[in-house]
Amino acid sequence: MANTAITPTRMVLNQLKGRLKTARRGHKLLK
Numbered sequence: 001m002a003n004t005a006i007t008p009t010r011m012v013l014n015q016l017k018g019r020l021k022t023a024r025r026g027h028k029l030l031k
Helices: 002-030
Strands: none
Touching: none
């Protein structure tokens, strides 16, 4: 149960990290 609960949170964290990276890239391109 604990392992299955940890996997989705990791996926969400990875998605958030990817979004932050893309957002930073876009911000740099805009400047």
